[in-house]
Amino acid sequence: MKQAFRASWTARRIVLAIALGMVLSALGLVAQEPGNAPETKAPPQTTSAAATQSTPATATTPAARSANTPPTAAEIIARRSHDPYWIEHDKLMSVDFGDLERFKAADAALPPPAPGEDRVIFMGDSITEGWKLETSFPGKPYINRGISGQTSPQMLVRFRQDVIDLDPKVVVILAGTNDLAENTGPMTPRETENNLASMADLATANHIHVVLCSITPSVNFPWFPGLDPAPKIAAINAWIRDYAAQKGYVYVDFYSALKDPQGGLPANLSHDGVHPNPAGYAVMAPLAEAGIKRALAR
Secondary structure, three states, X not given: OHHHHHHHHHHHHHHHHHHHHHHHHHXXXXXXXXXXXXXXXXXXXXXXXXHHHHOOOOOOOHHHOOOXXXXXXXXXXXXXXXXXXXXXXXXXHHHOOOOOHHHHHHHHHOOOOOOOOOOEEEEEOXXXXXXXXXXXXXXXXXXXXXXXXXXXXXXXXXXXXXXXXXXXXXXXXXXXXXXXXXXXXXXXXXXXXXXHHHHHHHHHHOOOEEEEEOOOOOOOOOOOOOOXXXXXXXXXXXXXXXXXXXXXXXXXXXXXHHOOOOOOOOHHHEOOXXXXXXXXXXXXXXXXXXXXXXXXXX
């Protein structure tokens, strides 16, 4: 009986070994097929409407992508995977999406407004962060809370800490460039508009006057070319203007004052077509000051 059992067990082991060998062989074949590993798989090709007419060889590169053909997730990940700036950016987003740490200590150290002080907070991204408010508005109690690279959802996360809790009379909101550049992933214009509306609603609920600014002009983002932002900027700005009129907010139109005939930021006002230089800020400053005065008058 023991011999029969051993024979049966030996047969089973042989069958299992054969089956396991077949599985391992199949896996080996799959592993050898090129392009199946996630890190080597090429993103699917995209073809713009213009490409279907002329079919140039470079039609699927980011620089030739049409406004209606957003980059794939694989393209975004591949683009960031070797760039030190984006590696650190994405690490920070995973633990502090709104970058609340940036101004946490400064906010805590800021005293309440003095009696009669017309405190103004400038909320925005690098265009705001790079604005030397002490130069454009000398002696004014204006506080800069811009963070380079941020999108409107990130600003919304920190809006209470960096705006409401500082008890300003006015908030100047300048956001949207990095939404269109997809710094935190693809976004629709509607999502940007909702975030702007939410920040304005929060300010109003806390008795803070709102100044909504147009997105500044650009025809290309150097850190992610091919997105064709100019028509999207114009469309969102039209929405901001109409929404401000509907809600009784002040609208400041930087866009019309800065743009060139192509809807971009000209070289005499910017070093990279996105960020204003001192001459660009010199155009923006009186428009912002006029908007703040109108908001205070309301």
